[in-house]
Amino acid sequence: MTITSPHLGSSKAWTDAQLLYALEEVVEKELNRHLKVAKDWMPHEYVPFSDGRNFPGVFEDGEAWAADQSKVTDIGKIALVVNLLTEDNLPSYHHEIASLFGRDGAWGTWVHRWTAEEGR
Template identity: 50%
Template sequence: MDRKSLLREIEPVAGELLNRHLGVAKEWFPHEMVPYSRGKDFVAGEQWKDSDADFGAVNNEMSDAVRASLYVNLLTEDNLPYYFRDIDQLFGNDGAYGEWGRNWTAEEGRHSIVIRDYLTVTRAIDPIALERARMQQVRTGQVPAPLDLYEALAYLSMQELATRIAHRNTGKAMADEVGQAIMSRVGNDENLHYLFLPRFGNGGDRR
């Protein structure tokens, strides 16, 4: 079965799963989770130090492993323009597929907003290094290129599962309760995205 025929065949399933997702997904706002009261102005050219971090009432230390995980997780979210492009090209922008792709993109966009704002406000990571890495990441535009629809569904399912695990485990390793809550919230979103994809690929099988 060619790609267009397959998409027509399973579009009703995509519509059902989209409605299910919209029914269980919870609206939330990044600005209500970020501890802006900890923030202070940055001085141009000022060299960042890990001792600058402010994690509230807890010890102002963060392990290198947690910093590295937050860094990589955020850069993964920053690749959103390319993910949207590829999903749009593979599935099209009409009907249930288009609505799912745009809604998924909007929800994923919140993830980079809340993680970056948290890292900036708490000074958990060198903001100059982080911005330079974002520029390099997006300029390069390197993302997996699935060969067909089947491979794309498999990749997307594994990617959402991997990000769910990464965000949740990173949050559990953080001492700051605000950081824990943010990563848990993002991980919950990724879990809903993951639940959509395998069922979609299996034609709606809910086993």
């Protein structure tokens, strides 16, 4: 795949790798901005343990889940679906970026933090 930039002043086509390298300075700036204000979080801070239920399964009996128990808004449900779509391919994204850039630099730092956060 190639991407042509109207800002290059020519018809030069960029490969994905060239585009990522060209964006590295911007990524570093934005990553540093993000890291200054980012607050680490854990899922239980947003879904209290007291709201938890035991659902029927292999090892436990419990109350079956029903859709009307959800407190998630429609837009929240859409966001969760999009998140799942990107998370499903995360190993491939991580491999491609880490193979190209390694652990050092803005891209390496970003992809490792992204993968760690998705692991929560």
